Amino acid sequence: MRAAAALKRFESFLREKNLRMTEQRKAILLLAWDTHDHFSADEIYAWVRDQDASASRATVYRTLALLVEGGFLASLQDARGMTLYEHILGHSHHDHMVCLGCGKILEFRNEAIEALQEQVASQHRFHMVRHELRLEGYCAGCEPPTETEV
Amino acid sequence: MRAAAALKRFESFLREKNLRMTEQRKAILLLAWDTHDHFSADEIYAWVRDQDASASRATVYRTLALLVEGGFLASLQDARGMTLYEHILGHSHHDHMVCLGCGKILEFRNEAIEALQEQVASQHRFHMVRHELRLEGYCAGCEPPTETEV
DNA sequence: CTAGTTGCAAAGGATTTGCAACTGA
DNA sequence: TCAGTTGCAAATCCTTTGCAACTAG
Numbered sequence: 280m281r282a283a284a285a286l287k288r289f290e291s292f293l294r295e296k297n298l299r300m301t302e303q304r305k306a307i308l309l310l311a312w313d314t315h316d317h318f319s320a321d322e323i324y325a326w327v328r329d330q331d332a333s334a335s336r337a338t339v340y341r342t343l344a345l346l347v348e349g350g351f352l353a354s355l356q357d358a359r360g361m362t363l364y365e366h367i368l369g370h371s372h373h374d375h376m377v378c379l380g381c382g383k384i385l386e387f388r389n390e391a392i393e394a395l396q397e398q399v400a401s402q403h404r405f406h407m408v409r410h411e412l413r414l415e416g417y418c419a420g421c422e423p424p425t426e427t428e429v
Numbered sequence: 430m431r432a433a434a435a436l437k438r439f440e441s442f443l444r445e446k447n448l449r450m451t452e453q454r455k456a457i458l459l460l461a462w463d464t465h466d467h468f469s470a471d472e473i474y475a476w477v478r479d480q481d482a483s484a485s486r487a488t489v490y491r492t493l494a495l496l497v498e499g500g501f502l503a504s505l506q507d508a509r510g511m512t513l514y515e516h517i518l519g520h521s522h523h524d525h526m527v528c529l530g531c532g533k534i535l536e537f538r539n540e541a542i543e544a545l546q547e548q549v550a551s552q553h554r555f556h557m558v559r560h561e562l563r564l565e566g567y568c569a570g571c572e573p574p575t576e577t578e579v
Numbered sequence: 580c581t582a583g584t585t586g587c588a589a590a591g592g593a594t595t596t597g598c599a600a601c602t603g604a
Numbered sequence: 605t606c607a608g609t610t611g612c613a614a615a616t617c618c619t620t621t622g623c624a625a626c627t628a629g
Contacts, residue, residue, distance in 0.1 A: 299582090299627085303585075304584095335587070336619085337587080341620090356506070376550065392546070395539055395541055405566055406566045406573050408567070409565050414559075416550065418553075419553070423556050483610095487594090581628100583626105591618100594618105596616085598612090604607100
């Protein structure tokens with residue numbers, strides 16, 4: 280989904296909740312749509328500050344929470360447990376491989392795994408609303424550490 | 430694996446790294462083996478304090494990190510993002526369903542999902558060392574929130 | 580107008596760290 | 605003995621919150 284369309288959806292989302300569209304909220308949504316990478320709260324805060332030096336971290340965190348709630352962004356954890364975000368509206372769900380060497384995050388989607396998750400959940404009469412699958416290891420460019428490096 | 434066996438392994442692990450077995454480390458390992466539930470750093474700290482009122486949180490955190498490194502414990506995130514631990518040595522790997530209603534954590538294991546993960550990783554020339562699969566939703570005893578409750 | 584929003588600064592909560600006193604091997 | 609360990613308190617890091625001044629609708 281393009282940024283303009285996402286923005287329209289965000290406006291509807293806010294209207295339905297009797298919340299207001301503000302300059303900061305608009306800027307944060309657009310910045311999130313501008314990157315195809317995963318970003319941290321602090322990174323997007325820096326980008327917001329580039330546009331508006333008076334913006335606060337508080338607003339960034341409040342807006343990120345809204346965007347996650349509305350299904351615009353998804354959050355995930357990087358190798359060190361830090362929260363990262365990515366825009367997902369209009370994108371198909373995917374899972375992540377996190378490289379413990381360089382920190383790079385690879386995305387993948389596997390229909391069979393998705394289907395099996397649904398199956399497992401329903402077997403346990405569990406009403407699944409989301410899931411997170413993270414594979415940790417070393418990407419093609421990074422060697423796993425050897426015994427002696429420990 | 431029984432507590433006594435785990436303790437022996439912990440001793441070997443420490444010896445190999447030129448670290449020492451201490452009363453606190455022993456107590457923490459045994460307490461971790463005493464529960465079949467997931468526990469937080471603060472919970473095990475409270476249990477340690479029951480035995481030795483002078484023990485410190487710092488030691489608990491340091492020891493938990495050691496136990497995770499040695500493959501004695503695994504860590505996972507609960508519904509609120511808090512880190513929980515569980516003892517895993519000698520237990521087969523499993524994944525988790527986290528109830529957003531009551532916080533309960535259900536365990537499951539699905540061979541097909543495990544196999545597919547391996548397959549996906551190797552397709553991407555990714556050397557997987559561990560993975561975490563978490564399904565979030567509502568367990569059989571908890572109703573999903575309705576629209577109006579939001 | 581006025582409920583919702585913001586920036587600020589302070590609070591929060593989990594975890595880590597520096598350090599001097601201890602202790603296991 | 606002496607490198608490794610501990611408890612303490614302070615420090616960190618990320619995130620949330622109270623509040624008075626703003627602002628969208």
